[in-house]
Amino acid sequence: MRNFLKVAFFSLLVIGLFAGFANFGIPRIEPAPPPTEEKIDLGSLTMDQFLVLGEKIYKGKGTCTLCHNALGGRAPLLEKAAAVTAARLKDARYKGDATDIESYLVESMIKPSAFVVAGFGKKGTQDAVSPMPDVSAGSIGLNEVEIAAVTAYLQDMGGVEVTVEIPEDAGDSAAEDEEQQRKPYESAEDIISEIGCGACHKVGEDEGEQGPDLTKIGAIRSAAHIRKSILDPNAELSKGFEKDLMPNDYGTQLYASELEMLVEYLAKLK
Ligand code: HEC
Ligand code: HEC
Missing domain, CATH: 1.10.760.10 (Cytochrome c-like domain)
Structure with missing residues (x-):
């Protein structure tokens, strides 16, 4: 009987300690809420905030820094991209329709092969085809407002005048984006x-x-x-x-x- 009481007491003690530890000792894991698309209220955005938005997209959703970084050498650094535009537009290899810095930067993002920076083309294409994806399509899928914000950011970073205007409303296109699920890749x-x-x-x-x-x-x-x-x-x-x-x-x-x-x-x- 005495042994039984000892064992019972010991078991209770262990259970009690364990329960206390489980309650207070183990940090609770709270499941993080699923990320929601950031709603942008363009009407109240200042240019400074628009530039911050551009930087966020550049480093985040746009995945630009995956390739445009100082580590890999896989893509040109973009600190001076806005500043070298004039030379790009005069280049004999330029095949696009851009007329100024802003339109060149936008074009670089949605039609990367309009001009391929020398040495950075897809292998075997003699710099005719860019390895950069169209960032308005596929899994990156930037909308017009996001591309405008990144363009403003690139102009600011390049030390040229920011000519991009904050779009008046993203209402329709943002709503469309949410409805239109991207089509799955085929292969x-x-x-x-x-x-x-x-x-x-x-x-x-x-x-x-x-x-x-x-x-x-x-x-x-x-x-x-x-x-x-x-x-x-x-x-x-x-x-x-x-x-x-x-x-x-x-x-x-x-x-x-x-x-x-x-x-x-x-x-x-x-
Ligand atoms: C920004 C660079 C980067 C990108 C983009 C990237 N990876 Fe990786 N990947 C790495 C590095 C660095 C490692 C090695 C370190 C590690 O295991 O995480 C790696 C490891 C791997 C491995 C493990 C290899 C092994 O030997 O076990 C696989 C598989 C892989 N990546 C597939 C992919 C696929 C598929 C994609 C595209 C959907 C991709 N990676 C995109 C950098 C990258
Ligand atoms: C998969 C890699 C990759 C990603 C992701 C990528 N780029 Fe590029 N980008 C390149 C390469 C390679 C080049 C050089 C070839 C060319 O001119 O198209 C380039 C060229 C450019 C140029 C032209 C630079 C010049 O000097 O004329 C701009 C501007 C640019 N990228 C902006 C962006 C922005 C903004 C993003 C993100 C929204 C982005 N890129 C995402 C690989 C990438």
């Missing part, structure tokens, strides 16, 4: 080229060097490992590569069916 190759995996990886015709070579990834990695590497790049780092380099939001950018298509494609590269 893994489309995903890779539109999303720009090749900016960092050797894959397909791209020769990115910031991440591991993916041309034979299926020979050394399972589909499960590849899926995990895309969804949670920091979970298991490839040897010799830095963490926090590969974007960690492909899981939210891609539809589930697209992710599977991509994984299946990569797993077959042997």
